[in-house]
Amino acid sequence: MNGILVLNKPAGMTSFDVIAKLRKKYKQKKFGHAGTLDPMASGVLVVLAGSATKVLPFLTDTDKEYQASIALGAKYDTDDVFGTVEQTREINPDFDFEATLKSFVGKQHQKVPKASAKKINGKKMYDYLRSGQEVPEVYTDIEIYDIKPIDENELSFDVSCSSGTYVRSICRDFGEKTGNLAAMKSLIRKKANGFTLDEAQEIDAPEHTFYPVQRVLNLPEVQAENPADIRNGKTIVLENKNDRVLMMDGDQVLAIYERKMPGSKVFRSARGLW
Structure with a gap:
């Protein structure tokens, strides 16, 4: 089985869980994914199968699009509501939702969440967190191309961004900009590696459509x-x-x-x- 498989990863599964399920279904080991999706997030997960796994270093269209929502009033160690609460504060409702979102557009030096898979001295940041060690502060250069509100009451928004962007960090930093404590409440990846959510297949589908590698190489x-x-x-x-x-x-x-x-x-x- 060779080619590109586009899945709608359900919330509650890790990206590795998806790979393990595909290996069992298709009885082959050669599966990999292009861009990890957080366990509690859902949406587009691009999977490479068989000989297509060889193209991973050559992927060029790595920009992403997400739909997310923000929860105010608490700070979490993971920067999303699925972690441990570190601090709470009364909500300050006096802010312009759209204007604050627009302030994120452009290139920036984004602080990486403590609970991330980014490695420091050969050790993943979330391993420092889980072992009770002090987590080093790490920053990464990213770009927000566009960000716009969906529902002001739900504090939901769409964002188009470069590879390596942490939407959890956007939600956390939104709190800082509005005098609040904040974290990400939900996340759906709507586009990755040129594929959209409309093209994504369910992982439990009886059969899957595999795309040729040309679709992701753009050569x-x-x-x-x-x-x-x-x-x-x-x-x-x-x-x-x-x-x-x-x-x-x-x-x-x-x-x-x-x-x-x-x-x-x-x-x-x-x-x-x-």
Whole structure:
């Protein structure tokens, strides 16, 4: 079983739970996912199966879209309402919801939640938290492309952002900007790696549709003159303006090839995909 599988991950399952279930269903070990989704979140989870697992380092469209909601009045160690309450405070309702959301648009140095899988000195941040150790403060560079309110009463919103963005951090920081304590109440991933929630399939479906790897690579296709050379990873000469191409044998994907050096017509194998 090879290709790209797009699932609507249900809340309550980890991304690894999904992979384990697919391995059992299809009786093969080669499954991986592009972008972890928090256990209590639902929505688009892009899964790579079989030879498609090889394309993970070459994914280019890694931007995401989410729908989320905010809970005010308490601070949690996880920055969502599924963690442990660390502090409570009376809610300050005197703020402009839309204007505060819009203040997040742009590039920023975002503080990573303490309960995250990001590694510090080889150890995941949530492992520091669970063991009662002091969790180092870590920041990451991200970009919010757009953010807009859905329901002011529910404090729900849509956000389009770069890979690596923590929506939990947006909710926590919303509290700081409005004089409140805040955490994320719910999260749905609506888009990932170019796939939308409308395309996502249920994990318990009897059968699944698998997409070809071309769908996530967004690379120009070049028909191989000698497919055997491509399979053997030989360098080739190409008249092509692109620095990276997808070598094909008819409809079959053979490999990703890249320019050997700037200005050169010589291309080398970056990754075999057969």
